[in-house]
Amino acid sequence: MPDISKRGANMPQSPIRKLVPFAEAAKKKGKTIYHLNIGQPDIPTPPSALEAVKNADLKVLAYSHSAGFESYRRKLVDYYKKYEVEIDYSNILISTGASEAILFGMNACLDPGDEIIVPEPFYANYNGFSQAGGVKVVPVTASIDTGFALPPIADFEKLITEKTKAILICNPSNPTGYLYSKEELLVLRDIVTKHDLYLFVDEVYREFLYDGKTYTSVLSLDGMDDNVVVFDSISKRYSACGARIGCVVSRNKAVMDTVLKFAQARLSPPTFAQILAEATTEVEQDYFKTVIEEYDQRRQLLVERLQKMDGVTCPRPGGAFYAFAELPIDDSERFSRWLLEEFDYNGASVMVAPGSGFYATKGLGKKEVRIAYVLNKDDLNKAMDCLENALKVYAETAMVKNEVIV
Amino acid sequence: MPDISKRGANMPQSPIRKLVPFAEAAKKKGKTIYHLNIGQPDIPTPPSALEAVKNADLKVLAYSHSAGFESYRRKLVDYYKKYEVEIDYSNILISTGASEAILFGMNACLDPGDEIIVPEPFYANYNGFSQAGGVKVVPVTASIDTGFALPPIADFEKLITEKTKAILICNPSNPTGYLYSKEELLVLRDIVTKHDLYLFVDEVYREFLYDGKTYTSVLSLDGMDDNVVVFDSISKRYSACGARIGCVVSRNKAVMDTVLKFAQARLSPPTFAQILAEATTEVEQDYFKTVIEEYDQRRQLLVERLQKMDGVTCPRPGGAFYAFAELPIDDSERFSRWLLEEFDYNGASVMVAPGSGFYATKGLGKKEVRIAYVLNKDDLNKAMDCLENALKVYAETAMVKNEVIV
Numbered sequence: 001m002p003d004i005s006k007r008g009a010n011m012p013q014s015p016i017r018k019l020v021p022f023a024e025a026a027k028k029k030g031k032t033i034y035h036l037n038i039g040q041p042d043i044p045t046p047p048s049a050l051e052a053v054k055n056a057d058l059k060v061l062a063y064s065h066s067a068g069f070e071s072y073r074r075k076l077v078d079y080y081k082k083y084e085v086e087i088d089y090s091n092i093l094i095s096t097g098a099s100e101a102i103l104f105g106m107n108a109c110l111d112p113g114d115e116i117i118v119p120e121p122f123y124a125n126y127n128g129f130s131q132a133g134g135v136k137v138v139p140v141t142a143s144i145d146t147g148f149a150l151p152p153i154a155d156f157e158k159l160i161t162e163k164t165k166a167i168l169i170c171n172p173s174n175p176t177g178y179l180y181s182k183e184e185l186l187v188l189r190d191i192v193t194k195h196d197l198y199l200f201v202d203e204v205y206r207e208f209l210y211d212g213k214t215y216t217s218v219l220s221l222d223g224m225d226d227n228v229v230v231f232d233s234i235s236k237r238y239s240a241c242g243a244r245i246g247c248v249v250s251r252n253k254a255v256m257d258t259v260l261k262f263a264q265a266r267l268s269p270p271t272f273a274q275i276l277a278e279a280t281t282e283v284e285q286d287y288f289k290t291v292i293e294e295y296d297q298r299r300q301l302l303v304e305r306l307q308k309m310d311g312v313t314c315p316r317p318g319g320a321f322y323a324f325a326e327l328p329i330d331d332s333e334r335f336s337r338w339l340l341e342e343f344d345y346n347g348a349s350v351m352v353a354p355g356s357g358f359y360a361t362k363g364l365g366k367k368e369v370r371i372a373y374v375l376n377k378d379d380l381n382k383a384m385d386c387l388e389n390a391l392k393v394y395a396e397t398a399m400v401k402n403e404v405i406v
Numbered sequence: 407m408p409d410i411s412k413r414g415a416n417m418p419q420s421p422i423r424k425l426v427p428f429a430e431a432a433k434k435k436g437k438t439i440y441h442l443n444i445g446q447p448d449i450p451t452p453p454s455a456l457e458a459v460k461n462a463d464l465k466v467l468a469y470s471h472s473a474g475f476e477s478y479r480r481k482l483v484d485y486y487k488k489y490e491v492e493i494d495y496s497n498i499l500i501s502t503g504a505s506e507a508i509l510f511g512m513n514a515c516l517d518p519g520d521e522i523i524v525p526e527p528f529y530a531n532y533n534g535f536s537q538a539g540g541v542k543v544v545p546v547t548a549s550i551d552t553g554f555a556l557p558p559i560a561d562f563e564k565l566i567t568e569k570t571k572a573i574l575i576c577n578p579s580n581p582t583g584y585l586y587s588k589e590e591l592l593v594l595r596d597i598v599t600k601h602d603l604y605l606f607v608d609e610v611y612r613e614f615l616y617d618g619k620t621y622t623s624v625l626s627l628d629g630m631d632d633n634v635v636v637f638d639s640i641s642k643r644y645s646a647c648g649a650r651i652g653c654v655v656s657r658n659k660a661v662m663d664t665v666l667k668f669a670q671a672r673l674s675p676p677t678f679a680q681i682l683a684e685a686t687t688e689v690e691q692d693y694f695k696t697v698i699e700e701y702d703q704r705r706q707l708l709v710e711r712l713q714k715m716d717g718v719t720c721p722r723p724g725g726a727f728y729a730f731a732e733l734p735i736d737d738s739e740r741f742s743r744w745l746l747e748e749f750d751y752n753g754a755s756v757m758v759a760p761g762s763g764f765y766a767t768k769g770l771g772k773k774e775v776r777i778a779y780v781l782n783k784d785d786l787n788k789a790m791d792c793l794e795n796a797l798k799v800y801a802e803t804a805m806v807k808n809e810v811i812v
Contacts, residue, residue, distance in 0.1 A: 001632040001658070002602050008514040008664035017472065017670050038469075045467045053678060054460045061451045061682070063444075065421065096502050096650065099672040107538055108414040111520050128671030132513055134540065165408065197475030221714040226407040242467040242677030252407070258414035264423050264575050266505040270427065271648030272459060272678035276467070281776065 011131050015124045015296035015333075022340040023351050030136020032348035033340065034383035036371045038402040039174065039321065043239040045051055045276075050372050052279030053272055064268040065262060068094020068247070073280040076247065078283055085219040092275075093250055093259050094269045098204050098233035098246035099125065105229045105248055106133045109198050109259040115163040116200075119151060121324060121358035122200065123174045138164070139360035144326055144368070148176035156191050165197035171218070175358050175370040176324040177299075177317020179209060182216040192227045198255075199224060203322035204246070205232040207288050211316055212294050216242065222386045225251040238280045238319075239291075243273035258279060295321050298373040298380055305384040306371075309391060323371045324355065328391060330358060330400045338398055345392050350386045376384070417537050421439040421530045421763020425755070428746040429757050438754035439746065440789035442777045444459040445580065445727065449645040449697055450680075453705020458679055458685030462488035473666060474500020474653070478684040482653065485687055489612070491625040497657055499665050500675045500683075504610050504652035505531065511654055512636050512761045514540045514664040515604050521569040522606075525557060527607065527730060527764035527771060529580045544570070545766035549776070554582035555719035556590040562597050572604035573597065577624070578611045581764050581776040582730040583705075584617060588622040589599055598633045605630060610639040611696050612728035616702050619724055631657040643695075644686045649679035654658045700786075701727050704786055711790040712777075717796060729777045730761065734797060738762060738775050744804055749796050 016038050024032050061202050067073065071088040081086055093099040110116060113135025118126055120139040122234075130137045140155050142148040156167070167188060172179040192199040201218045209215055218228050233246035248259050299316075302323055306314040311328030329335045334352035355368025373380060422444050429439050472658035473479065479495040484809040486493055508531075515524060518540025524532055536543045546561050548554040562573070574596060576584040580609040598605045606622045615621055624634050654665050705722075708729055712720040717734030735741045738760035745755050761774025779786060 002515070003605050004660050004664045005513065005515055005517045005520070005571075007517055008667070011513075011667040011671075013667055014472075014670040040469055042466060044465050050464060058456060059450050059458070059645045063446055063647040076631065079780075096676070097673065101627070103672075107411065109408065109411055110488075111411045111413055112540055114411070120528060125671045127671075128667070132668060132671065134518055165411075200410050240467045241469040242674065244674070244676040254407075254410050258410045258417065261414070261417040261419055262538060264420040265417075265538065267503065267531075268648065268650070268768045269687075270502070270676040270679050271651040272682070273676050276678070349646070405702075 002357070007131060007134065007394060008074055009282045012124070015130070016353045019336055019340060019351065022337055026340045027347065030347070031344055034197065034348065034350045034375060034379055034386065035301060036373070036375065037351040037353045039236065039372045039374060040241055041236065041239045041295065041321070041374045042376060044132045044256055045239045046280060046287055048283060049238060049240070049276045049279040051389065053143060053276050056272070056275050056299050064271050064274060066263040066268055068269050069234050069274050069278060072274055072281070075278060075281040078247070080217070080219065083215060083217040085217050087219065087249065088249065089248055091256060093248045093256060093263055095246045095248055095263070096269050097244040098202060098231045098279065098298065099129070100250045101231040101233070102126070102129050102202070103132070104202055104259045105231060106135055106261045107262050109229065109257055110135045110165045112203070113163060113339055114165040115161060116166045116168055117156060117159050117164060118168045118302045118360070120360055121148070121175050121355065121368070123170055124357045126168060127360065136163070137360050140366050141361060141364065142176070144313060144315060144324070148173065148178040148324065152181060153187055153191060158194050164195065164197060166200050168200040169201070170202040172208065174205065174320055175322050175353070176315070177320045177322045179213060179318035185218055185221060185326025187213055187219060189224050193224055197227065198229055199227045200231065202231045203233070206320055207237050208292065208295060209319045210299060211318065234277050234280055237257060240276060240280070243276050245277040257313065261315060295373065298377055301377055301380055302371065302373045302384070305381070305388070311391070321373050323373065325369055325371060326367050327369060328396060329367055331366050335394060336369065337388055338394060342363065343393060345386045345389045350383045350387055350390070409609060410449050411724050414538065418530070418533050420534070422759050425742055425746060425757065428743055430519055430653065431754065432746045437750055437755070440754065440756045440785055440792065442550065442779070442789055444758040444779065445642065445778045445780060445781045446647055447642065447645045447727070448782065449522050449700065450613060451645045452686060452689045452693055454689060455644060455646070455682045455685040459682050462678070462681050467677055470677055470680060472674055473489070475680050475684060476565055476589060476689070478680055481684060481687040484529060486625065487622070489621060489623040489626060491623050493625065493657065496648065497655055497662060499654045499662060499669055501652045501654055501669070502675050502681065503641060503650040504608060504637045504693045505535070506607065506609070506652045507637040507639070507652045509538070510533050510607055510665045510668045511637060512536065512541055513668050514661050515635065516541045516571045519569060520571045521567060522572045522574055523565050523570060524574045524766070525556070527581050527761065527774070528768055529576055530559060530763045533766065542569070547770065548582070549768060550721060550730070552583040554730065556586060559593055559597060566601055570603060572606050574606040574608070576608040578614065578725025579728055580611065581728050581759070582721070583726045583728045585619055585724035589625060591622055591624055597628050599630055603633065604635055606635050608637045608777040609795065610637070610642055613643050614698065614701060614727055615725045615792060616705060617724065622653050625655060635661060640683050640686055644689065646682060646686070649682050650676060651679045652685040654707070701779065705729070705784055705787055708777065708779045710795070711787070717797070727779050727781065731775055731777060734772050735773055735774060735800060737772050741800060742775065744800060746797055746802065749799060751792045751795045754788065756789045756796070
């Protein structure tokens, strides 16, 4: 029997999805599971966008251009203007989700063995894409004490080697909810221009801001046009995760020409989803107002509940729809599995994403979990009842304490 | 300005798509262009499948399972039974087109530097996927004199090294239309089991057979369950290229587990397209009868016209919807561009895919072109009028003859 590849063997299992079998088993036993583990919003997709797909009069479902519908790319130019970003449609290539955008960006800019610096905790699939492409993730650790702000410039400088080709951030951050300020982005500009690096920014949560904050897209900043590559997606913005439509945006022509070659090899992004995506550009700004208000209420409820629990630390997220909390536990992976297998509160339990999966540094995140506030307030409250109770039961019955864990 | 990656720089441009700008320029000048360069059928997508998308009552367009809809995978089990293939739904993972299926297969089974043997001429994007994954394509040359049959076993044996991990074929073949016989597949079985290699088979044209031939899927043959990985797609089968739905099929559990990890990193295949794909499993067999008859008539028309032209050699394709012909020309890339830029016949010209792009061996395919018979017979006849005329004009006015070309 032939061996599988080393890169396949080393490919990390998704920390968000690997507990799924335990959740499925729990549900089969009749337990209610509140899913706070995955960023799948319950918010309705804009009906007008779904309607556009129903109304499409296709006889032949044909390939589209490898870079996506030109009409959609031109409408995105207007969308970006709202964020003071002036670009041409040729600076945009439509991808199959932000996932493919990241893959294209990695492939176009980094070779196997090259290094990419990523503040941790970070979106776990960055590990997967790097592993698939043979790229080495070099973590720079952000601290819960600063709410996961950008680590000091000296921490980056220490990590830069001849192999370093890029820095990657997610703004606002999945998994921490941290919103990088303009000042922090300018610090990054100094680093990438000084060391001639790419600055990859995953901006898929751009609309999800709270406490009256405004968004600075890295594309709106001068002086690093050739360094900046942005990954974007409609998945969260329009609650359209299943569409699989995103894009790569860069003013660096060599990068876009190279990305196009990778895009040509896979022929085209999905046609139905592009019809939906193009229709989302007509969705009124009111849609976001309602959505953001809803998320803001959930965020406040979640953070308030968490901060009241004994031994829990949870910085207030400034954006996205995640909170990254430290819990009074021994091991978040063990705890998360225990929640599904052993625990219930009135017939229900909660599924969270273990923190360790979001770190590249071994041993970090063992007391932390990511919580996605993608459930309505009533369910979120019930989920917090479960968690609050679970922490007590776990401490009394299941937690490994004062032991040397080998 | 940071450099792009070496793999990006070396990524081949699609030979099928790189002449597109010249075609666009010709059309802007009012020239009619008959597109025989790309496998985009003009056949209607089954209306019932398109209807299924219109009728889908979605409120939230959510992620699906990373392996695709379980309901669809289970229906595919029945589909494969028609080809005497007995598998479980867990042997199938839904991908975003066969493109992604190939990428997953390569990543799961081959590391950078590993070698894959591919009979040439081959589907040009195999080069792209290999280049993206750092895999080396080792060509074994098939001859137009045998109609592009499987090269002798000795030719394969000569090429096998310690780095060889897989053999890849497309059956029936894009670009040659050659249909591998059961005997040839058994020869391949001997090679892959003897040398412990993977046998990758791209079976996306499985339905497109002529002259009363029947199909042998490599999945129906005993004795190589752990070696075989099949790539499939609904793009051609149901004229649904824009859906972007395919699958990976293998009985090798380690391969499927690894493919799933790559699939998890990109979250899920597109949801609308899966709804369409699942509905195609209910399409009646009559659909194919009509479609295959139509293609068969086109095939006969095309081959007859080509074989009547002076100096043209065109083996009769047994499957798919391509013919690979040798023309009396100096350089197929130069000729193809000349057709678009310089030539017209009654205000029209024809676009073909230069043969050289389908070979990995430098210098081969210079007199060959791939012709996709994806146009109706009337247009196909007009396209052949253009080509016939063009060959004469080219020979008289533009061809480089008896010169040493540096």
